[in-house]
Amino acid sequence: MRMWRLARSAGQWKPGAGPGVRGQVMRIGLVADLHANREAxxxxxxxxxxxxxERVYHLGDLVGYGAHPxxxxxxxxxxxxxxVLGNHDAAALNLLGREAMAPAYAAARWAGERLSSAAREYLSLLPVRELVVRSRLLLVxxxxxxxxxxxxxxxxADTEMDLYPEATTVAVGHLHVPLAVVRGRGGKTILFRKGSRTVPGVDRLLVNPGSVGAPRDRKDSACFLIFDDERRSFTWYRVPYNGRLPLEAIRDMGIPALPGPAQSPVMERVLCAIGMWKRLYRET
Known part of the structure; x- marks a missing residue:
């Protein structure tokens, strides 16, 4: 894959021609919450x-937190x-105010001030929802x-899956935790959070690929998902990266830090394992 080279230069890329390309998709890569983490x-x-x-789609929050937006x-x-557009992307473009993003607003604005005009234009043209018609896949x-x-x-998840009847699969990010919710034709809803599953004939499916750049379930292990829309199967993949490098870059760049325990990856993982998160971490 082409790593850091712009596929469309500022002079070639035309607004409206970018996001949401649709084709004869079978295996789809889903990534979310890159959060400016170049190493991940x-x-x-x-x-x-x-x-x-055959295709890769992202679920937003390309920027924010990290040093390389x-x-x-x-x-x-x-x-x-x-x-699709994430909340950190929106804050980087000054589309969300401090009250909606505290305590991460300062880091998002730091990113926005350092983006090129081409990068800002790309983010500004991202929709908040996108339907991949051939795969009946809703991205948000x-x-x-x-x-x-x-x-x-x-x-x-059960309620959200019914809001767009034309989509049999909904892909979301934002939680930084991998999960899938499957509803069979009999109405039973089942939650998974790891491994590989094939679920032919299900009524509705919601998947979260986890986070590439700021995983909250496992330190320094980027997560993404491959979805096969024909076989109705999905597999999470974990890839370790050197977590010291992005932290050093954040410090060296002088990025505004999150206050209190949010600065600690260990504390963040503890917080994610208790309270409202506990049902996401049960074994199924």
Missing amino acids: VKVVDRALSALSP EECVRWAIANTRGG HGAPSDPFGRIFWEED
């Missing part, structure tokens, strides 16, 4: 090259068929009802 994107890029899905947006331009960063909201429970 590099290892995922190599893994996707080896797996060779420009490189990660360029990777998305060069290597995906489009995607947070939830179909609220593009920047979160789906915490199976009951929430």
Whole structure:
């Protein structure tokens, strides 16, 4: 895959021609929440090259938190068929205010101030929802009802999957945690969070590929998903990366830090394992 080279230079790329390309898709790579983490994107890029899905889509939050927003947006331009806008992307473009993003607003604005005009234009043209018609796949960063909201429970997923009848599969990001919610024709809803599954004949499916650049379930292990729309199968892949390098880059660049325990990856993982997250971490 073309790592950091723009597929469309500022002079060649025309607004309206970018995101949402549709084709005869079978195996789809889904990535989310890159968060300007160049080291994680590099290892995922190599893994996707080896797996060779027919299409790759992103689910937003290309920037924010990390030190390399420009490189990660360029990777998305060069290597995906489009995607959707995340809340950190929106904040980088000054489309979301501080009250909606605290405490991460300062880091998102830092990213926005350092993006090239081509990268900003790409982000500005991303939709908040996108339907891949051939695959009946709806892409959204947070939830179909609220593009920047979160789906915490199976009951929430059950409701959200019915909002767009033309989509049999909904792909979301935002949680930074891999999960899938499957509803069979008998109405039973089942949650998975790891491995590989084939679910032919299901009524509705919601998947979250996990996070490439800021995983909250496993430190320094980028996560993404391959979805086969013909076989109705999905597989998560974990790829380790050197977590010291992005942290050093954040410090060296002087990026505004998150306050309190949010700065600690260990504390973040503890917080994600308790309270409202606990049902996401049960074994199925």
